[in-house]
Amino acid sequence: MPDPLLELRGLSKNFGALTVTSDVSLTVLPGEIHAIIGPNGAGKTTLIHQISGTLRPDRGTIRFAGQDVTALPFERRARLGLARSFQITSIVPGFTALENVALAVQARSGSSFRFLRPVANEKALNEEARAALDTVGLGRVADRGAAALSHGEKRQLELAIAIAMNPRLLLLDEPLAGAGPEETERLIGILRELRSRYGILLVEHDMQAVFALADRISVLVYGRVIVTGTVDEIRDHPEVRTAYLGEDALA
Numbered sequence: 001m002p003d004p005l006l007e008l009r010g011l012s013k014n015f016g017a018l019t020v021t022s023d024v025s026l027t028v029l030p031g032e033i034h035a036i037i038g039p040n041g042a043g044k045t046t047l048i049h050q051i052s053g054t055l056r057p058d059r060g061t062i063r064f065a066g067q068d069v070t071a072l073p074f075e076r077r078a079r080l081g082l083a084r085s086f087q088i089t090s091i092v093p094g095f096t097a098l099e100n101v102a103l104a105v106q107a108r109s110g111s112s113f114r115f116l117r118p119v120a121n122e123k124a125l126n127e128e129a130r131a132a133l134d135t136v137g138l139g140r141v142a143d144r145g146a147a148a149l150s151h152g153e154k155r156q157l158e159l160a161i162a163i164a165m166n167p168r169l170l171l172l173d174e175p176l177a178g179a180g181p182e183e184t185e186r187l188i189g190i191l192r193e194l195r196s197r198y199g200i201l202l203v204e205h206d207m208q209a210v211f212a213l214a215d216r217i218s219v220l221v222y223g224r225v226i227v228t229g230t231v232d233e234i235r236d237h238p239e240v241r242t243a244y245l246g247e248d249a250l251a
């Protein structure tokens, strides 16, 4: 088995008396989609915050690409290749799709483009941005204003922005939220393509999409991983069914 890209060990976090992350241990392997599912309020988003570095765990360790990153700030983790997909709200509506992605390329590369002449600099930036847009199937709308994109296209643009950060692992927090059936199909196809290039930690409410995509699934309930397994192992697991009682997510 390859070394894990991401390894959480004994991660715990409390908000006052509320335990939101309880002794969570899991791995994401290169080329794997590991999904985290769980009922509302189970602690999925809080976990993503701790992995990306916007929230410090109280206990436990986070290793990324063989390095302990538990104490590293968000930007340092991003530079190591841990990319969290940004929400639609971070898209600049007055910029084109290409400009939005170019901005992310520029932010990532910092000074590394500075030695180029301005025109060459812009060309290199745009080429990289265009490649990211092509990867998520948005090449044909590169020059369209971001505000004019459909909801599904905006979600694709978020993915392109994350890819522009040259990641090794993508942290995706509900990438399908608000997408219609056709958009969902398209996004599932794109995520499937991305799997061969990155490890993906996927938090998603759309269970059919999770079942279609995930190599492994961890089920979070009250901040604790109650089971990790393949789709077949999770789908009919009695404890998982009980955790979702009253929700129709597994229907």
Ligand SMILES: Nc1ncnc2c1ncn2[C@@H]1O[C@H](COP(=O)(O)OP(=O)(O)OP(=O)(O)O)[C@@H](O)[C@H]1O
Binding pocket: 015, 018, 020, 038, 039, 040, 041, 042, 043, 044, 045, 046, 047
């Ligand atoms: N900053 C905070 N301070 C106090 N409690 C918080 C804070 N952030 C989240 N919580 C609580 O922690 C618990 C876990 O929240 P979290 O958003 O991580 O769950 P989730 O699984 O992502 O939920 P959902 O599926 O509804 O998005 C919830 O009870 C929430 O109210």
